[in-house]
Amino acid sequence: MTANKLLFSTIEVTRQAFYKTSLAFAIVNLKPIVPGHVLVVPTRPVPRLADLNGPELSALMSAVQRVGKVIERVYGADALTIACQDGKAAGQSVPHVHFHLLPRKLHGDRFSENNDEIYPALEHSEANLSDVLAVSKSTKDLSKEGRFIEGVEPIKMDADEERKPRTMEEMVNEAEWLKGFFTETSQQENVDSTA
Known part of the structure; x- marks a missing residue:
């Protein structure tokens, strides 16, 4: 991973990143x-x-496909739910295109009995995010320049009691763990391409 800061809209997410190419992360x-x-x-x-x-x-x-393969394998999933809320009317609350990848199991994930319940859960997970992100005009101007945004308030999420926000340390630990699988995958792909 390079030293360049990664932004998800105006939120710096460099430490939470586990996969990066020049055009996606x-x-x-x-x-x-x-x-x-x-x-x-x-x-x-x-x-x-x-x-x-x-x-x-x-x-x-390509990143959705590559990350999806690794996430499915690493989390012992049988499939993936891949979703993109493209626009505010579709439930998008962060004004930066993104795909959700959710490893799914035939039996044992919280949505396996009623698979379609995952979609309202996705919408609910982001529903109030835009209302609580502290984005000032100066922050918006800086984000257009692609620079790190200082002075942005911490994110406060919706009131879904089942899903408590994780600490930065928890997210960084997961990201560091996942990075290792991409190193292994890259090495295996190199071996496979030379065989």
């Missing part, structure tokens, strides 16, 4: 809905999927 989630719930985000902060150029969209989808 993946971060662990502050309040995961299921174990292994992560986000895949384009490097350039744009609000909607249609705002991405061709190379960015391609890189984002």
Whole structure:
């Protein structure tokens, strides 16, 4: 990982990142809905999927695919729920395109009996985020320049009592653990491509 700061909208997420390319990155989630719930985000902060150029969209989808394979394996999942809330009317609360990747199990995750309940849970998980992010005009101006944002208040999440916000230390520990799987995957891909 480079020393460049990564922004999810105006929120610096460098320490929560576990996968990065020049055009996309993946971060662990502050309040995961299921174990292994992560986000895949384009490097350039744009609000909607249609705002991405061709190379960015391609890189984002490649990152979703690569991160998804690893997350599914690492968390012992049978499948993935992959979701993108593209616009405020769709439930997007952070104005930066992102995909949720949620490892799923046929039996044993909290949504296995009623699979469709995961979608309201996703919407609820972000519903109030935009209302509580402290984003001043000067912060918005700085974010356009892609610089680190100082003075942004900590994120306060919705009142979902089942999912307490994790500490920075918990998120960093998970991100560091996940980074190791991408190093292993890269080494295996290199071996496979030379065989």
